[in-house]
Amino acid sequence: MKMPKEKLISYLINLVGIVVLFLLFVALFQSGVLGSRTNYVKGIFTTACYTIVLVASLNLLVGILGEFSLGHAGFMSVGAYASAIFTNALAGKGLSDLALFVLALIIGGVAAGIAGLLVGIPALRLRGDYLAIVTVAFAEIIRVAFCNFAITGGGRTISGITKLSNFYWCFWVMVICVTIMYMFVRSRFGRTVKAIREDYIAAAASGINVTFYKVLTFTISAFFAGIGGAMYAHYMTAMIPTNFNFNYSAELLTEVIIGGTGSFTGSIIGAAFLSSLPELMRQFSNYRMLAYSIVLVIVMIFRPGGIFGSWEFSLVRVLKKAKNGELFAKKNKGGAENE
Amino acid sequence: MLELKDVNVHYGAIHAIHDVSLTVNDGEIVSLIGANGAGKTTILHTITGLKKSTSGSILYNGKDLTKVEPSKIITLGMAHVPEGRHIFPTMTVAENLEIGAYIRNNKEEIAKTLESVYEKFPRLKERRKQLAGTLSGGEQQMLAVGRAMMSKPDIILMDEPSMGLSPLLVKEIFKIIKEVHAAGITVLLVEQNAKMALSIADRAYVLETGRIAMSGDAKDLLNDPKVKKAYLGL
Ligand SMILES: Nc1ncnc2c1ncn2[C@@H]1O[C@H](COP(=O)(O)OP(=O)(O)O)[C@@H](O)[C@H]1O
Numbered sequence: 001m002k003m004p005k006e007k008l009i010s011y012l013i014n015l016v017g018i019v020v021l022f023l024l025f026v027a028l029f030q031s032g033v034l035g036s037r038t039n040y041v042k043g044i045f046t047t048a049c050y051t052i053v054l055v056a057s058l059n060l061l062v063g064i065l066g067e068f069s070l071g072h073a074g075f076m077s078v079g080a081y082a083s084a085i086f087t088n089a090l091a092g093k094g095l096s097d098l099a100l101f102v103l104a105l106i107i108g109g110v111a112a113g114i115a116g117l118l119v120g121i122p123a124l125r126l127r128g129d130y131l132a133i134v135t136v137a138f139a140e141i142i143r144v145a146f147c148n149f150a151i152t153g154g155g156r157t158i159s160g161i162t163k164l165s166n167f168y169w170c171f172w173v174m175v176i177c178v179t180i181m182y183m184f185v186r187s188r189f190g191r192t193v194k195a196i197r198e199d200y201i202a203a204a205a206s207g208i209n210v211t212f213y214k215v216l217t218f219t220i221s222a223f224f225a226g227i228g229g230a231m232y233a234h235y236m237t238a239m240i241p242t243n244f245n246f247n248y249s250a251e252l253l254t255e256v257i258i259g260g261t262g263s264f265t266g267s268i269i270g271a272a273f274l275s276s277l278p279e280l281m282r283q284f285s286n287y288r289m290l291a292y293s294i295v296l297v298i299v300m301i302f303r304p305g306g307i308f309g310s311w312e313f314s315l316v317r318v319l320k321k322a323k324n325g326e327l328f329a330k331k332n333k334g335g336a337e338n339e
Numbered sequence: 340m341l342e343l344k345d346v347n348v349h350y351g352a353i354h355a356i357h358d359v360s361l362t363v364n365d366g367e368i369v370s371l372i373g374a375n376g377a378g379k380t381t382i383l384h385t386i387t388g389l390k391k392s393t394s395g396s397i398l399y400n401g402k403d404l405t406k407v408e409p410s411k412i413i414t415l416g417m418a419h420v421p422e423g424r425h426i427f428p429t430m431t432v433a434e435n436l437e438i439g440a441y442i443r444n445n446k447e448e449i450a451k452t453l454e455s456v457y458e459k460f461p462r463l464k465e466r467r468k469q470l471a472g473t474l475s476g477g478e479q480q481m482l483a484v485g486r487a488m489m490s491k492p493d494i495i496l497m498d499e500p501s502m503g504l505s506p507l508l509v510k511e512i513f514k515i516i517k518e519v520h521a522a523g524i525t526v527l528l529v530e531q532n533a534k535m536a537l538s539i540a541d542r543a544y545v546l547e548t549g550r551i552a553m554s555g556d557a558k559d560l561l562n563d564p565k566v567k568k569a570y571l572g573l
């Protein structure tokens with residue numbers, strides 16, 4: 001009842017936190033302390049941004065709806081190709097880069113969302129592990145199809161996609177996407193979806209249209225995967241359908257599980273860490289999947305709910321603790337996980 | 340208000356329900372008793388659309404329920420407390436109750452109903468911020484009933500609310516059912532605990548392997564020698 005004001009304040013605090021974080025990044029890159037490695041580090045952070053969007057969108061499915069998708073890279077590729085085709089057609093037609101970028105993101109998201117709807121309607125009527133199987137099949141079909149369509153390069157690399165994804169824009173796209181997903185989870189809508197995961201008979205008995213909400217959540221998840229794909233396409237500027245293979249889908253799912261199903265904090269840190277790790281240790285990149293598997297096994301043994309379980313970082317909570325002088329007892333680090 | 344006529348239900352080749360007819364009138368408590376596997380749950384699922392009948396009609400206030408989606412049943416004023424405490428374990432008690440009022444929009448009215456539910460179940464009020472999965476068996480059953488009350492139903496279908504509860508809690512649950520009924524809600528009660536179910540009901544049906552074997556006034560059935568022998572262990 002007294003919530004709105006408190007809520008507003010906490011939103012403002014979070015916004016300030018995010019802006020401060022952003023300014024720190026700007027300072028890092030503009031001051032030149034990184035020297036010749038500035039662009040390289042920027043690139044890693046950009047990669048982290050779209051990976052966060054991808055992992056968080058998959059977490060919506062795994063953590064909130066409780067359904068497994070092993071074909072998330074398929075939806076990402078739909079977004080990547082749809083947006084790339086769009087910008088190739090419109091590049092140099094007088095639109096500003098920012099407008100083009102925003103439109104590309106929307107096109108990528110909508111295209112992937114439609115794909116999600118088409119896959120979700122038949123797959124989610126069934127219960128059990130069908131979705132995992134259907135999504136694997138979908139991603140494979142999409143990959144093979146994109147290898148054969150002329151417009152997607154016919155199996156060859158398409159290159160020359162306009163470079164629109166820079167770190168500063170991607171940072172804000174990531175913040176907006178994660179915020180929307182987080183608000184979705186915290187809304188009445190999100191609680192309804194959670195109720196379905198917990199007990200679909202009781203949910204239906206309470207008047208919840210189970211299939212509708214499942215398909216809708218799946219579509220939203222695919223939508224954000226498409227946005228992630230669009231960011232990816234306009235960062236890489238070249239791509240080939242085999243980039244979006246089963247391994248990549250499995251990698252995303254691994255990041256969700258390691259971070260913690262149901263925790264966006266976990267997704268953010270997991271995605272940021274695991275997407276920069278292989279870059280930082282490039283010479284060992286062949287062992288990446290091996291390293292993932294070992295980390296996954298260790299996490300599953302010691303923290304079956306993922307590193308963060310379903311815990312969420314809260315800047316407001318940290319500030320309250322700091323005020324009460326409790327911060328030194330248990331220090332929270334990192335700020336990228338603002339929600 | 341509720342009338343089943345010659346309803347048949349199959350699970351694949353298994354003929355689970357044979358020509359079942361039963362009626363529940365406004366304001367009654369009607370019990371449906373029967374042994375494990377008799378088909379009690381199947382009948383409730385058929386009424387609420389979770390299971391499709393193969394033939395027969397199900398009328399509720401004149402409306403054909405066989406064509407209504409499970410999630411629309413509650414909008415007609417019929418709440419279902421499923422067998423085995425289907426609560427939402429990792430949501431709080433308050434969130435569980437909130438879902439119960441899912442179909443309603445008027446916030447003030449919902450708050451009023453919530454107050455009346457908390458009044459009936461003070462234990463739930465004490466534990467409103469606790470995760471439902473951490474409640475005891477009896478409290479979970481109260482929550483399931485309370486959640487059904489949140490939709491302000493005209494009729495509640497209850498599937499074995501006493502299952503797995505200690506004798507003391509069984510008494511408590513039956514007291515609650517009486518209170519629910521006293522609040523003006525019609526009750527169709529499915530039970531294996533025949534003695535309790537017959538003692539609070541107006542009328543009752545005895546289900547044996549998918550067929551109605553006996554029916555009538557609950558008091559008469561309670562004194563029927565056949566019922567006594569088969570269900571009351573006397
Ligand atoms: N999903 C199902 N698939 C096949 N048979 C079922 C299923 N559910 C129940 N049955 C069968 O239908 C009969 C009635 O079951 P049920 O309605 O659960 O009985 P009750 O609730 O009286 O214990 C039983 O023989 C049971 O084995």
Ligand SMILES: [Mg+2]
Pocket residue numbers: 376379380381422499
């Ligand atoms: Mg049963």
